[in-house]
Amino acid sequence: MPATLIKGSEISKQIKEELKQEVSLLKEKYNLVPGLATILVGEDEASKVYVGQKEKTCKELGIYSERINLPNSTTEAELLLLIERLNNESKIHGILVQLPLPKHINETNVLYAIDPKKDVDGFHPVNVGKLMLGEPDFIPCTPHGIQELLIRSGVDTNGAEVVVVGRSNIVGKPIANMLLQKKKGANATVTICHTGTKDLAFHTKRADILIVAAGRPKTITAEMVKEGVVVIDVGVNRLETGLVGDVDFEAVKEKAKAITPVPGGVGPMTIAMLMYNTVQAAKMQSGIK
Numbered sequence: 001m002p003a004t005l006i007k008g009s010e011i012s013k014q015i016k017e018e019l020k021q022e023v024s025l026l027k028e029k030y031n032l033v034p035g036l037a038t039i040l041v042g043e044d045e046a047s048k049v050y051v052g053q054k055e056k057t058c059k060e061l062g063i064y065s066e067r068i069n070l071p072n073s074t075t076e077a078e079l080l081l082l083i084e085r086l087n088n089e090s091k092i093h094g095i096l097v098q099l100p101l102p103k104h105i106n107e108t109n110v111l112y113a114i115d116p117k118k119d120v121d122g123f124h125p126v127n128v129g130k131l132m133l134g135e136p137d138f139i140p141c142t143p144h145g146i147q148e149l150l151i152r153s154g155v156d157t158n159g160a161e162v163v164v165v166g167r168s169n170i171v172g173k174p175i176a177n178m179l180l181q182k183k184k185g186a187n188a189t190v191t192i193c194h195t196g197t198k199d200l201a202f203h204t205k206r207a208d209i210l211i212v213a214a215g216r217p218k219t220i221t222a223e224m225v226k227e228g229v230v231v232i233d234v235g236v237n238r239l240e241t242g243l244v245g246d247v248d249f250e251a252v253k254e255k256a257k258a259i260t261p262v263p264g265g266v267g268p269m270t271i272a273m274l275m276y277n278t279v280q281a282a283k284m285q286s287g288i289k
C-alpha cells in the first residue's frame with residue numbers, strides 16, 4: 001500500500017498557530033516582543049530565499065525581525081563586530097547567521113561569537129554540548145523539526161531502529177543524538193551512516209525509521225528499504241526538473257508506511273522551529289518560564 005504523506009507544510013502551520021498565540025500572550029502579559037536578527041553575507045540564491053522565508057514568518061507571527069544583508073566583500077572582523085552589537089541589543093533575542101558563509105570567513109569563529117543565549121540555531125559549542133547531555137536550551141531547527149514531525153504524526157520512536165544517513169553538524173549528528181536520549185519522542189537504537197560506510201543498503205534495509213540527509217538525489221532507492229519503513233527526507237536538491245529530496249520518492253513511497261514529500265516535508269518545519277527557538281530565547285532572557 002502506498003505510504004501516507006507526513007506533511008510538514010500542515011504540521012508547521014499548527015506549530016506556527018500555537019506560537020502566534022504565545023507571542024500575543026507575551027505581548028499582552030509582559031509587553032515582550034521576541035526579536036530575531038538574520039544575517040546574510042553574499043549573494044547565494046538559495047540562502048536569500050531561506051532568509052526571506054524566515055523574515056516573512058516572523059511577520060506572520062508578530063515576531064520583530066531585523067534582516068541584515070552584507071556584501072560578499074565583508075570581512076570576518078566586520079561580521080564579528082556586528083554580532084557583538086547584536087549580542088548587546090536588548091530587542092534582539094535571537095541571532096541567525098545564514099550558512100554557508102563566503103570562503104574567506106571562518107565559520108567556526110563566527111558561530112562561536114554568538115552569545116549562546118541568543119544562538120537560536122543551536123550551533124554554538126555550549127548548545128551542542130547541552131544537547132548531547134540531554135539538557136538543551138536550543139535544539140537545532142532541522143533536527144527539532146524532524147522530531148516534531150515524528151511525534152505529531154504518531155510515529156513511535158521508542159525502541160525503534162533508526163538509521164540516519166549523513167553526519168553533518170546541522171542535521172545528522174544532532175538528530176542521531178536526540179533520538180538516542182532516554183526521552184519521549186526518542187529512546188531509539190540509532191545508526192549513523194556516511195560516505196565512509198561500506199554497505200549502506202545493509203543498514204538502511206534494517207531501518208524502522210530512515211532519516212536521509214545526504215545531499216544527493218536518489219541516495220535511497222526502493223531496494224534499499226524494507227516494507228513499512230517511515231522515511232524522513234531532509235534533502236533539498238535543485239534540479240532542472242524542480243526540487244527533489246535525497247530519496248527516490250516515487251519508488252520508495254510504494255514500500256514505505258509513511259514518507260515526507262520534498263517540498264512540503266521537513267523544510268517548513270525548520271522555519272517553524274526557528275520561530276519556536278526565538279520565542280524560547282525571548283522568554284529565557286526575560287526570566288519567563
Ligand code: GUN
Binds near residue numbers: 121
Ligand atoms: N543553512 C542551511 N541550513 C541552515 C540552518 O539551519 N541555519 C543556518 N544558519 N544556516 C543554514
